[in-house]
Amino acid sequence: MIPVKQIVAIIGAGNMGGAMAAHLLAQGWTVQVCDIDPSKVAALEKKGALALATPAQAAIDSVAFVVCVVDAAQTAEVLFGDHGLARMLQPGHTVLLCPTIAPQEVENFATRLAAIGVFTVDAPMSGGPARARDGSMSLMVACAPAVYEAQTTLLQAVSAKVFRISDRPGDGARxxxxxxxxxxxxxxxxxxxxxxxxxxxxxxxxxxxxxxxxxxxxxxxxxxxxxxxxxxxxxxxxxxxxxxxxxxxxxxxxxxxxxxxxxxxxxxxxxxxxxxxxxxxxxxxxxxxxxxx
Missing domain, CATH: 1.10.1040.10 (N-(1-d-carboxylethyl)-l-norvaline Dehydrogenase; domain 2)
Structure with missing residues (x-):
């Protein structure tokens, strides 16, 4: 059982993000969730999740901040919008980018986050909500080796099929x-x-x-x-x-x-x-x- 003191923030509680959150909660993680649909957040609250009104309210001591929205525009808003994560991220924090977006967009986001000392894990998902819920979905991970090592516990908690693609964010998206x-x-x-x-x-x-x-x-x-x-x-x-x-x-x-x-x-x-x-x-x-x- 993972100690409950480990906190992860998941921004985007749709089919995949919600299933991932439910899986982590079942393993004993402390999970914060944020979504534009209050009903999705409420459903996860019943499972023990902590609700966030905005991404910027995520706990500063989270293990990682998982972005699980639909596209690049939503990702940009979650990261750099008026109530985005960038308002509270500190040097040494890590953001996991799970949406399916263009490789160049991943590279751009990683560059902007690196400018404030934040690490990026390019980690798109595959397998559908049922596999995200039982932890058997695939993750295609591209990030620096030290970042990968630091996030191994979380990556293995959400996926039994973690594929280490390369050290270069963008290759997961490719x-x-x-x-x-x-x-x-x-x-x-x-x-x-x-x-x-x-x-x-x-x-x-x-x-x-x-x-x-x-x-x-x-x-x-x-x-x-x-x-x-x-x-x-x-x-x-x-x-x-x-x-x-x-x-x-x-x-x-x-x-x-x-x-x-x-x-x-x-x-x-x-x-x-x-x-x-x-x-x-x-x-x-x-x-x-x-x-x-």
């Missing part, structure tokens, strides 16, 4: 974008073939049974399409998240002078589904979009 581009390609592909199976008169569930035990299997295909077959589109990860992530991955690819045959088309499908009115649904709704074309 790895996450590569992963999520493949996730997007796999999801669009799985939804396409299942929509085709139905059009051919096949039973979608039985077809997926075969795929899961054959060469076409993918984790995201099984996870999302089981829900899609059941008509369950309640958002765990909105369509807009993979729309954003695949777009960022393509921007990183362009900057590196690389162009592949599949990523751009998969990204376009997410954008089309958004425009078709599915933005607030789970990304399993890619199946619904393709099946209704």
């Amino acid at each position: 790895t996450k974008l590569v992963n999520n581009l493949l996730a997007g390609i796999n999801l669009v592909g799985a939804a396409e073939v299942l929509a085709l199976a139905e059009r051919l008169g096949l039973d979608a569930g039985r077809t997926l049974d075969v795929i899961e035990q054959s060469s076409g299997q993918s984790w995201i295909g099984s996870d999302r399409l089981r829900r899609a077959i059941a008509g369950d589109y309640a958002p765990r990860a909105h369509i807009t998240l993979l729309e954003k992530d695949t777009r960022l991955a393509l921007e990183a690819a362009k900057a590196a002078g690389f162009e592949g045959p599949l990523g751009a088309r998969a990204s376009q499908v997410f954008a089309e589904a958004h425009q078709a009115g599915l933005a607030e649904l789970d990304d399993a709704a890619i199946f619904k979009y393709l099946a209704n074309r």
Whole structure:
């Protein structure tokens, strides 16, 4: 059991941040949480979390300050806004950046934090809320070796799959974008073939049974399409998240002078589904979009 004197502040208590907070609370950590949605904070208070009205109210003796919001704009506000963490951060403090954002944004944030003596751990997450809640999600970590050593206890507490990417903040984001581009390609592909199976008169569930035990299997295909077959589109990860992530991955690819045959088309499908009115649904709704074309 982790001593309760260890405090961690989590800014952003949505699907992933909230699940991470619940997991740490169950291990005995003292967890402070802040979110623009009071109901999310209230739910974690019932589990023992301490509520923050603003990021700047985080305890100065926190082990680390975990930013778990959606995008770069929200990250900038959490860090450097009027009520942001930078107002109370001291030299030697550490910020974990967990959102999926552009590598250049991570580098920019790390540079700004370094200017006030604050360390950055580039630590995007993967695996979804259920895995964040049970501690089996993946973390792709890039930071200086001494910072990694100092934060090993926390990193291992939140994830059983900590991947040490490099010493350079930004490389975690690069790895996450590569992963999520493949996730997007796999999801669009799985939804396409299942929509085709139905059009051919096949039973979608039985077809997926075969795929899961054959060469076409993918984790995201099984996870999302089981829900899609059941008509369950309640958002765990909105369509807009993979729309954003695949777009960022393509921007990183362009900057590196690389162009592949599949990523751009998969990204376009997410954008089309958004425009078709599915933005607030789970990304399993890619199946619904393709099946209704």
